[in-house]
Amino acid sequence: MPHQEHLPQAGRRIAYRGGVPGAAARAAALSFLRRLAAALALLLCAHGALAQDFPALRIEAVRAAGWNDTRPPEDGWEPVAALPDNWADRWSGFNGVAWYRLRWEQPAEPRETGLLLHYLNMAGAVYLNGTPISRDASLVEPLTRAWNTPRYWLLAPPLLRTGTNTLLVRVSGLAVYQAGLGPVVVGPPAVLQATYERERVVRRDLQVLGLAVSAAVSAFFAALWLLRRRETAYGWFALMSMLWLLFGYNQIATSPWPFATTSAWQALNTSLLLVFSTAYAVFALRFCERRMPLLEGASLLAAAIGVLDLWLAAPAALPLHRAVWTLVGGLTIIVVNSAAIVHAWRHRGSPMRSLAPFMAVSGLTGAHDLLVFTQVIDSNTYYTTMSSYALLLGMALTQAGRFVQSLRRIENFNTELIQEVNAAKDELAATLSQRHALELAHARIGERVNLASDLHDGLGGMLVGSIATLERTPEHLSAPQLLAMLKRLRDDLRLIIDTNGRDDGAHALADLVAPLRHRLTQLLEANGIECRWRVEGLQALTLAPSQNLDLLRFLQEALTNVLRHSGARRVDVSLVEENGQLRLEVRDDGRGFEPEAPPRPEGTGLRSLRTRARRLGGAFEIASAPGATRVGLRMPVGAV
Missing domain, CATH: 1.10.287 (Helix Hairpins)
Known part of the structure; x- marks a missing residue:
């Protein structure tokens, strides 16, 4: 040209x-x-x-007598209108060997000519002018699977004849699997070479690429599911990808191994299609974040029944069973694709929206291949395996979209973190401010309570004692005695003010007990109560100012209660430190508590004693009987 x-x-x-x-x-x-x-x-x-x-071809066909015939019959040839030819239309139910004879006229000077055979089903051999140019490995069961293999030969001039040339094609096949011969073209080598390359890409290369991609994607999503078990959609997608890989291998397999018959291979292939369609349905539900236990269980049960039926069916009935279950699996895939598209259209927030366009492609190719399988479309080219690229691409784009969203979130993480930290700081500052206000209010209330308690135990006790003295012998009190009473009240008030107003450091307990002992002894004896003291081990004992005040107030309140309520004639005070324990006891011989008397609410004095004992970390003790009452305090001083 x-x-x-x-x-x-x-x-x-x-x-x-x-x-x-x-x-x-x-x-x-x-x-x-x-x-x-x-x-x-x-x-x-x-x-x-x-x-x-492109010379015109005259095509004829004839049946052979047996599987092992190596020569075509002499007679019985029938004309074939055009290729491709499916001999089930001519010889219904025929399984065996058929011969096709193709003749054309060659010019006076033969030149290089191309010969393209698109496919033959299932295995065969090719002869040109009596010379064999091609033969499949097995022409009897298990048949070589040559149905999806295009073939091209460059015919040299010595192989061609001037005038009529004859091409014989021996085809071994089974009627139920569309046995016959595909298109055959004789013509310019350059044109047929290009056509052959296109055929090989469609029938072989793209199929192999699809299977390789399916294997890689299956491994990827299986690993993703193992790392994130809660993402069950990934696990189902990995399973269906693996099943599709095994099912799609039918497109490139050249032998039914490990099975001995083509029918057993087809039973396996149809079983894989059934299980795949069920896994595909469950994946679509999981990807839509839906669960339908009844539908899923029914699908799995139907798939199991189909698989058992295929493997238990008699060999003669297997083609019918295979056709039925192939239709079931194919229609299931089409229904799943259609339902997913409708769901994506009705639910704008569904993750299926990103996958729906690719599922539409899968649905269209599935419908085409189903029509090819039922011979509504006269072809043997199947596109479903190649369309798996579309679904894989959709999943890849979906995952890429999620990855980009995560990446954007990571990029904005610092900003979000700073905002969250600032918000937390503001919230913490507000909480601390509220807590500080509450602590301040609590401290003020505590100071008021402590001050009231100190006034009650100290100044109140002194006032009670002074009032009792005035009530008993008011006419015998001289001016110096009244002045001494007022000075004692002044000294006690000064102690309260000094203790609550400032802290001049720690003091030995003995130095603080001595003036209180002197004042209380005078007060008790002025009211006719003999007071005896036992003080030991206090010279080296130093407590915190607040603890000193609590301890002295405890002692003062205990003796004030003796003066106010006991009617005693004698009181013994013991204040001893030994072995890391400070023991304080006040015993009197007063009336005590009447056991038969009904219980009455505890007075302010006892409550004050208990409170101070608790603040000192000690144990409060009290026992009372007629003629003997004891109030005690035991506290550790090693931890003070």
Whole structure:
């Protein structure tokens, strides 16, 4: 076809002269039209030449007597209108060997010619003018699976004859699997070589690539599911990808191994399709974040029944069973795709929206292949395996979208973290401010309570004692005695003010007990109560100022209660430190508590004693009987 090589150069000249203005532009336009007409004429001539280079084929077919026949019968040939040919239409139920004879006229001077055989089903051998040029490995069961393998030969002139040439094709096949011969073309090598390359890409290369991608995707999503078990959709997608990988291997398998028959291989292939369709349905539900236990259980049960039926069916009935369950699996896939598309259209927030367009492609190719399988469409090319790219691409894009969203969140993490930290700081500051206010209020209340308690135990006790003295012998009190009472009240008030107002440091307990002992002894004896003291081990004992005050107030309150309530004639006070324990006891011989008397609410004095004992970390003790009452305090001083 040398005349076609001039077309690009003419095109380049036209493009170069296309920008001339005015008259030159009109001349260029006329030149362009002339050259376009010449190019069309050349193209028509080339088409005519190509049509002449593709000789017409006269096709005939005949059945062989047995599987092992190596020569075609002499008679019984039937004309075949056109290829592809499915002999089930001519010889219903025939399983065995058929011979196809193709004849064409070769010019007086043979030249290199291309021969393209798109496919034959299931296995076969090819002879040109009595010379074998191709033979499959197994022409009897288990048959070589050559149904999806295009073949191309470059026929050298010595193989061709001037005049009539004969091509014999021996085909071994089973009627139920569309046995027969695909299109055969004889013509220019360059054209047929290009056609063969396209056929090989569609029938083999894309299938192999699809299986490789399915394997990689299956492994990826299986690993993803193992790392994130709660993402069950990934696990189901990995399972269905693996099942699809095994099912799609049917497109490139050249042998039914490990099975001994083509029927057993087809039973396995249909079983894989059934299980895949069920896994596909469950995956779609999980991906839509839905669960339908009844539907899922029914699908799994139907798949199990189908698999058992395929493997238990008699060999003669297997083709019918296979056809039924293939339709069930194919229709299930189409229904799942359709339902997923409807769901994505009705629910805008569904994750299925990103996958629905790719499932539409899968649904269309599935419908096409189902029509091919039922022979509604006269072809043996299946596109479902190749369309799996679309679904895999959809899952990849979906995962990429999620990854981009996560990446954006990571990029904005610092900003979000700073905002959250600032919000937490503000909340913490508000909480601390509230807590500080509460602690301040509590401290003020505690100070008021302590002050009231100190006034009650100290100044209150002194006032009670002074009032008792005035009530008993008011006429015998002289001015110096009254002055001494007022001075004692002043000294006690000063102790309260000094203790609550400032802290001048720690003092030995003995130094603080001595003046209190002197005042209380005078007060008790002025009211007719003999007071005896036992003080030991206090010279080296130093307590905190607040603890000193609590301890002295405890002692003062205990003795005030004796003066106020006991009616005693004698009181013994013991204040001893030994072995890390400080023991304080006040015993009197007063009336005590009447056991028969009904219980009454505890007074302020006892409550004050208990409170101070608790603040000192000690144990409060009290026991009372007629003629003997004891109030005590035991506290550790090693931990003070």
